[in-house]
Amino acid sequence: MESTLDVETEYKQRPRLKFSWVDASFLLFVVALIVFGIFSTVAWMRDSGRLPLSQFVLEGDLEYVHSTDVQSALSHIHPFGTFMTQDVNQLQTAVESLPWVASAAIRKQWPNTIKVFLMEHHPAAIWNGNALLNSNGQIFYADVGQLHQQDQEIVKLYGPETESERVLDTWREIKSQFASLGLQITSVVLNDRHAWQLILDNGIRLELGKDALEERIQRFVELYRHMDERVQQISYIDLRYDTGAAIGWLTEDQRQESSNDQGHG
Known part of the structure; x- marks a missing residue:
């Protein structure tokens, strides 16, 4: 016997969205x-x-x-x-x-x-005459003429632009050796050939070359301790030798000029 199942499906129609002019x-x-x-x-x-x-x-x-x-x-x-x-x-x-x-x-x-x-920036040195170095050896281009009185006697450093930190660090490392002699370094020069030159506050120029910097400075220290009053007549000391040094003396005109400067001072 067959039976039929009628399934009534209701569809609920969704209401339409009414969108009026309002x-x-x-x-x-x-x-x-x-x-x-x-x-x-x-x-x-x-x-x-x-x-x-x-x-x-x-x-x-x-x-x-x-x-x-x-x-x-x-x-x-x-x-x-x-x-x-x-x-x-x-x-x-x-x-x-x-x-x-x-x-x-x-x-x-x-x-x-x-x-x-x-x-x-805190000025640590005058750099190449027309700029300044801060305490980290960074170059900044402030007016050197604006330096306050307490900063006007800072060291003068010279060298290639890329060597500013090296020159400042070298000055810091060696200055105490000259201070032990009662001397100050007024200028440090690293030239294009990477040779060192120092100017001291008594006017003596030291030629130190490229190599054995510490050894040559120590040689100068020992030499200077044995010098007499003639040290005031020295123009330069060349230490670019394996041993010893060559001394250049002031000319008569240079000695006279130096005496006049000291008299005016």
Whole structure:
């Protein structure tokens, strides 16, 4: 006997989305309101009259950088933004372009202030007559004429641009040997052939060559300790030998000039 099973399937029809002109008008109104809000906010952020960066605070242990220098550096930024739009990195780049500035940290402080914290280069030597070295041997091109009184007697170093750290380190390593004789090194020269030359505060020039620097300096120290008052008549001492040294003496005119300089001093 066959039986038939009738399965009744019901389909529920989803309601159609009704979108009237009222809904469309409301949607357009909301979109327009959002766009207007965005443009108004951007305009408000860019309005220098509403959020001007009108003040800056300078901080740091400073001797050579003044507030007028920082103000001048910042004034070269065009256009200058508002509190909301001005890029801090741009401010930092402008301030670090100042020759005495080693590094700068800058932040904005609500509502209108730029806070600038600076670290200066500390001059350790005059480099090639027209630049300076900091304590790390890095070259910076500040005005040598701006050196304060306490820095004006710093050593003068000369050499190829790539050898600034080496020349500074060498001066630091050898100066104590001359100090033990009551002498100071006023100049250190590393020439293009990588030969060393020293000028001492008593006017003597030492020719040391390229090799055996320490041994030649020690030879000078021993020689100098046995010199008498004639040391004042020495022009140079050439130590570029395996042993001994060659001494160059001042001419009569040079001795007379040296005496006159000491008399004026």
